[in-house]
Amino acid sequence: MGMKIVFIVLLALGLLFAGLCLLMELKTWRMKGENAPTSHKASKKRIRAGEKTVLYFYTPSCGACRMQGPIIQRIQKRYSDAVFKIDASHNREAAAPYGVMGVPFMAFINDGTIVKAKAGVQSEPVIEGFLTES
Numbered sequence: 001m002g003m004k005i006v007f008i009v010l011l012a013l014g015l016l017f018a019g020l021c022l023l024m025e026l027k028t029w030r031m032k033g034e035n036a037p038t039s040h041k042a043s044k045k046r047i048r049a050g051e052k053t054v055l056y057f058y059t060p061s062c063g064a065c066r067m068q069g070p071i072i073q074r075i076q077k078r079y080s081d082a083v084f085k086i087d088a089s090h091n092r093e094a095a096a097p098y099g100v101m102g103v104p105f106m107a108f109i110n111d112g113t114i115v116k117a118k119a120g121v122q123s124e125p126v127i128e129g130f131l132t133e134s
Helices: 002-031 039-048 063-078 093-097 125-130
Strands: 052-057 083-087 105-110 115-118
Touching: 039 052, 052 063, 052 093, 052 125, 063 083, 063 125, 093 105
Parallel strands: 052 083
Antiparallel strands: 052 105, 105 115
16 A cells, blocks of 8 residues: 555656646747847847847756756856856846746847747757857
């Protein structure tokens, strides 16, 4: 009987997590093509100039963000003016307009428009590819 309850609880948690992931994916998909909010002061000028920009939302306590961190640092060394790290726990006014519900979260912006928004860890080639492709 005890194993049955554990299984049901784990199944329910798995379904809840899958539902949240699906909800985030749908929300980010709907953002594509929308004007990029300029609520983050440091990136505002670049976004308004129509330049390619990556906004990386994270929190210090996030385990996945700790995995994403070194990738972002390497990319920032090469594209320091194009990638912005935003602590979503301390900068909610910047995160809210992008619908950040979980971290890590990235918004890829070009010509003042959200090209794509992705939740979860993103690979270095994906991020750098966005910044370098024409």
